[in-house]
Amino acid sequence: MNYCFYVSGKASRLYKIIKYANKNFIKKIKFVYSDSKDNRYLKEILEDKSILYILKDFYELEKPDRNLKNSDNLLRLMKKNKIDYCFSFGDHILKGKILKEYKNKIINFHPSILPNYPGRNAIDKAINDNASILGNTAHFIDEGIDTGPIILQSVISSEAFYKNGYDFILDLQIEMLFNLDKLLENKKIKVEGNKVKIINADITKYFILPDIKD
Structure with a gap:
């Protein structure tokens, strides 16, 4: 089973998840996709667990329709890493192809x-x-x-x-x-x-x- 996380803001919940998770769960996490510079501190924590951290700041994406660009970025990463399920703690709306290709796979x-x-x-x-x-x-x-x-x-x-x-x-x-x-x-x-x-x-x-x- 391959998981990924989509997070925004300080990602406090993910920090605690990584802290309390057992090794078996950690192995399932293939990457964490962040759209906010506010959680750069996560990089060190994730690297310690050999989890890939990817930052694409939402407000640095080109207009119009940053939500779609953000969604497409996540979709590419999910397909590349053969993700089964994505856990979302993100602030921005996901839209476009990702909702069809990963229907009932993003929680x-x-x-x-x-x-x-x-x-x-x-x-x-x-x-x-x-x-x-x-x-x-x-x-x-x-x-x-x-x-x-x-x-x-x-x-x-x-x-x-x-x-x-x-x-x-x-x-x-x-x-x-x-x-x-x-x-x-x-x-x-x-x-x-x-x-x-x-x-x-x-x-x-x-x-x-x-x-x-x-």
């Missing part, structure tokens, strides 16, 4: 319980609406904005956010990623229409908030 991590609060600043939007629960969604990327088939979701209470902050929510994406790796490795994910079915998954589990102590 995005979004900090809300989709379909609620798609797009940017999702956590802030939820807090401003006094949402009682917050969380993350891992979904396949399609032509829309955060509209692709949902694979996994994580949920916490808003009170947990007020107590622990943004990273408490965002770091749940790390555990989600490692669970996705197991599902992909064992071919447990099946897409039917716009819905994901996880083979042999128990979907009867539930929890109640809050956890009341004696």
Whole structure:
């Protein structure tokens, strides 16, 4: 199984993923594609793990349609490195041929319980609406904005956010990623229409908030 990552900004989540990942997972990562100079510090970390780091600053791409040029750059790299799945923590919209050639192969991590609060600043939007629960969604990327088939979701209470902050929510994406790796490795994910079915998954589990102590 060959993976790649597409990242923007400081790529804090990827830094922690590399830190906590086992050797088997690290071996699957063929390259990290960044469109932001803000995460140049990643290069040293990735080189230590023998992972190729490629920087193509988004705002240095020629206009018009930087999103398409950025997407085509990533597509070329994915094809060259025979990538099976791409994990996206990127800020910019992927479009064009990459969405057809890698349909249901690019997984995005979004900090809300989709379909609620798609797009940017999702956590802030939820807090401003006094949402009682917050969380993350891992979904396949399609032509829309955060509209692709949902694979996994994580949920916490808003009170947990007020107590622990943004990273408490965002770091749940790390555990989600490692669970996705197991599902992909064992071919447990099946897409039917716009819905994901996880083979042999128990979907009867539930929890109640809050956890009341004696």
